[in-house]
Amino acid sequence: MRTLTFCLMLTTLLAVQASRAQYATEWGPEQSIQQISEHVFRWGGGGNFPMMNALFVPTSEGIILIDGTVQPCGTGDSNWIKQELERRYDVPVRYVVLSHDHQSHICGTAAFTDTAIAIGHKNITPHLIREGRVAAIPQITFEDSLDIDLGGVKVTLYYFGPTHSDNLIFVHVPEDGVLFAPDMARPPGQLALPDFRDLDVDNTIEVLGILGRMEDVDIVVPGHMSPVATQDYFFEYRDYIxxxxxxxxxxxxxxxxxxxxxxxxxxxxxxxxxxxxxxxxxxxxxxxxxxxxxxxxxxxxxxxxxxxx
Structure with missing residues (x-):
């Protein structure tokens, strides 16, 4: 039985590695779009996208966009991703998800309000208004979790309490085993946060454990840098904090x-x-x-x- 269990685990691991190997995991010097799983793409890279990650999930009924990495904000480069999506797909962006209120992650979201409904945590709007963020204002908010089902693809948004702000959420595409964890993960061997200014330290320690134990996660996409990470990162960073x-x-x-x-x-x-x-x-x-x-x-x-x- 032990041999059978080991062989099954090894086969599963090799299958996951083979699946990940066919997709891109590192940024090049230019801004670009990369497919990282069957349904999930990320955009960012060079240019005015300095090692920032944003995601989108195209479906037959529309596109789900998560964050918008335009730096410096207000340059108009959000038009680049909008034009790319219009060129590649014959469906509009239906939903724009804001991971949290920090400007560097969400500036590009404002370009999609002509077709998309914006979504964020219930705590996010006062921060957006107070700070004058250049971003979409959520029309749909939630407290603990929210499922987006579009074109046969399920995307789940989770809020586990205050961590890096009181409105940071995590985006899970369980069918693909992809978890987007902005500012709670970086590539292996890098600390995620330069400081803990707006961090709830004690709850963050708990949340890192939750993220590390989540099911259906093979790929962890950080908010900054490349390549993608794994759930092991959460335990490593938790130990540090x-x-x-x-x-x-x-x-x-x-x-x-x-x-x-x-x-x-x-x-x-x-x-x-x-x-x-x-x-x-x-x-x-x-x-x-x-x-x-x-x-x-x-x-x-x-x-x-x-x-x-």
């Missing part, structure tokens, strides 16, 4: 200053992350800010209201 949290908190309890904490927390055991040196100080500082508001020291009301520098 959880360890950083524990170490910064220990130093806070020991009443060390921020400068002392930055000096002492090296995270050398996570040195395989190629951008660790680039991101670490900002990760520590924003983790310190988060944990300063998290705990109540013994001298309580006597501590400064703001985290001291």
């Amino acid at each position: 959880r360890t950083l949290r524990e170490r910064v908190l220990d130093h806070l309890v020991a009443e060390r200053s921020l400068d002392e904490i930055v000096e002492r927390v090296t995270m050398d055991d996570f040195g395989h992350f190629t951008n660790l040196e680039q991101f670490l100080e900002r990760n520590i500082i924003t983790m310190y800010d988060y944990l300063y508001r998290y705990r109540e020291p013994n001298d309580g009301p006597n501590i400064p209201i703001r985290a001291p520098r």
